[in-house]
Amino acid sequence: MQNDKQHLSLGPLRLQVDPTRAKTYALETGGDGLSTPLTYPAVWLAEPSLLEVIQDLCRSQDVIPVHESQSFFYSLELALGETYDLYVLLKRETDPSRLIIEARINTTTNKLVAKIETILRLVPHDILKVKA
Amino acid sequence: MNCAITLGEKLPEVIIGPFDTDALQGYADVSGDMNPLHLDETLAQSIGFSAPPVHGMKILAAFEPMLKNWRSELKIIALSGKFVQPILRGESVKLTGKVLRVSETEIFVRLFAHGPQRLPAIIGEARLRPQTEPSA
Secondary structure, X not given: OEEOOOEEEEEEEEEXXXXXXXXXXXXXXXXXXXXXXOOHHHHHHHOHHHHHHHHXXXXXXXXXXXXXXXXXXXOOOOOOOOEEEEEEEEEEEEOOEEXXXXXXXXXOOOOEEEEEEEEEEEEEHHHHHHHO | OHHHOOOOOEOOOEEEOOOOHHHHHHHHHHHOOOOHHHOOHXXXXXXXXXXXXXXXXXXXXXXXXXXXXXXXXXXXXXXXXXXXXXXXXXXXXXXEEEEEEEOOOOEEEEEEEEXXXXXXXXXXXXXXXXXXXXXX
């Protein structure tokens, strides 16, 4: 793991496309459950080692993460039941206050499968309360 | 193959939702996105929403079946979206798309998700390619 004030890299996290979870995810999002949904890697954002970093950041700065944008770019398809390595780079920006999560999914033989970008706007708790 | 797709072609509209509490909980359970904003009525109201907002990813993900139903012979190689406005629990969403670029190897589609508000909830895009690319 490499860490500095504005960037944190995690990984590789070895993760599997769980067929049951992928099918449930597909059905919850209007799909047929016959293949891995393109957006399935969103579930890997909830991996404890990644989620803890995000939650700690939000707690320490008293901000709420608001999903601003999301992108998926595929070189290969994600196969049901297959195992992959997830590499994550978290980038903190201050103006505007955002957390950018860049992830790369590789096969276990280090072939690129997909690149993912998640942008979270970090909104101060106080501002949200004032708006109410 | 791409000649069958014309610039400006509109994808068939799809209506999804309205999503109830169980639907939001269902997405939270499978995705692991337990952000209380989507699940806690009191919290949502405390920051000015009349109901909890639907997970943006739940809506963005729904573009994939829409695109597949439109052209199952194409594979989607990229999907992205900017979450502009929240869709609240109980609101329906209209998904639309329009072909903005066509080449021999790739089709670019602009996507919109609209709730009841004037502004779109999501502005997105997708890139699709033939399952087997033409040889050089």
